[in-house]
Amino acid sequence: MTALTDGLADGWIIARRNVIRTRRAPDVLLLTLLQPIMFVLLFAYVFGGSIKVPGVNYREYLMAGIFVQTVAFGSSMTGAGLAADLQTGVMDRFRSMPMSRAALLLGRTTSDLLGNLVTVLAMALCGLLVGWRTHTGLGQVAAGLGLLLLFAYAMSWISATIGLTVRSPEVAQTAGFLLLFPLTFVSNVFVAGDTLPSGLRPVADWNPISTVTLALRDLWGNAPAGPARGAGVPAEHPALVSLAWIAVILAVFLPLAVDRFRRAARR
Template sequence: MSAVAMALTDGWIVAKRNLIKIKRIPDLLIFSTIQPIMFVLLFAFVFGGSIQIPGVTYREYLMPGIFVQTVAFGAGITAIGLADDLQKGIVDRFRSLPMSRAAVLVGRTTSDLLNNVFVVIVMSLTGLLVGWRIHTGFGEAAAGFLLLFAFGYAMSWISAVIGLSVKSVEVAQSAGFIWMFPLTFLSNAFVATNTLPSWLQPIADWNPISSVALALRDLWGNASTDPAFRGSGFPADHPIPLAVGWILLILIIFIPWSIAKYRQAASR
């Protein structure tokens, strides 16, 4: 069996182990689901009446941004899970087994991807209840969800580096989420970037959260008809290829980095 095939096979076994853990501790899944639902309801009903988006309702404009924020925050579970396994000595037990060393990372990121899929399904139903709709065909809708899950998977590898770099679950919980807040709010997830100060607008336009959110709006027919609400330059004109580029760049950088960090952490 090749190294890649072994990593995938062993990774799926580790992923099933992580999913069983969620089944035994349902609080993890409950709280990861409640948070995005709260964001949808708060923004839809508290801010929805005061923010006007030309050509589309604010709730439809909002949902792609909430989806992207949700999978980004959901990736933080990867950091917590890896830090927990390190602290409890689970990683040392895995090292003693005849399994691929990449399996722990592959299994962790895969199980968190599947967790994100469940959360997105719940969010989609919530979005439909508050008035969100997809106005394009099946192909565009499916492409949007695939892009969303690919982005969430890429973000899990960033969290993997964080989880393998800290020494406790408490630190992983803080470090895994605190950087997400400026990343998500300094974007077009909730408001158009043209409402930001002029010096922040280019940063927000090139933000990967903005690229994925705008790509989803285009694929699902939730984008504003006013060009000013798209941002400016290349990110506004080519959100889909830019979103794919961000995903590939994150994977290229953070998969090798995660593997290197895992080797260091496992040898402590």
């Protein structure tokens, strides 16, 4: 129990260190906020008029997808940050200190989760300004936010695995984008899944980004009607499928990231 407590305490110290670094480089946070806001404004005002989704206003349909896209892409910062620490030798300095080895990964993923929370809150304000509204109770809205942050945390462990596998932050960030771009665009983030070619529809329905997005739409009262929801189990139980995806991602990539960390520390 003491080892677990010490690991959590050390992890929080590393998380604070990363948060302080971000505060000292506000331009990074500003650029991180600008990208999702730009997506909201572009799709709401430029493309939104030509995209119709049955049963829901497109701006309300859009926001859940933008939230999920943003935290997914934001997770790439985890891998880039770990790769930078390895490259600059900071990781070796931490390893020489009397601290839990797990704290380095725990602190990095926790600080990035806090960064995602700030981004989500800023996006929510932007969404309200362009006409997004929730139509459910406070409990369901909070449950949607919790699911979103849990998904963001799981995605950070994928990014951590990538960052500890490659040898530079630039490669880590590029590799993350190469993974996330097809996941984001072969999904229901911007358009309904039934508008995709028939061969891509099952992929879009089972895509974890799609299931989390649909779960948020249900929890916030922004879900489409009819075939636009998708088909099969993911369309009928998106929240359960999303939780299953999160559990699988953590079960696979958390131990894999720890193993990669041990290997990277011996380079």
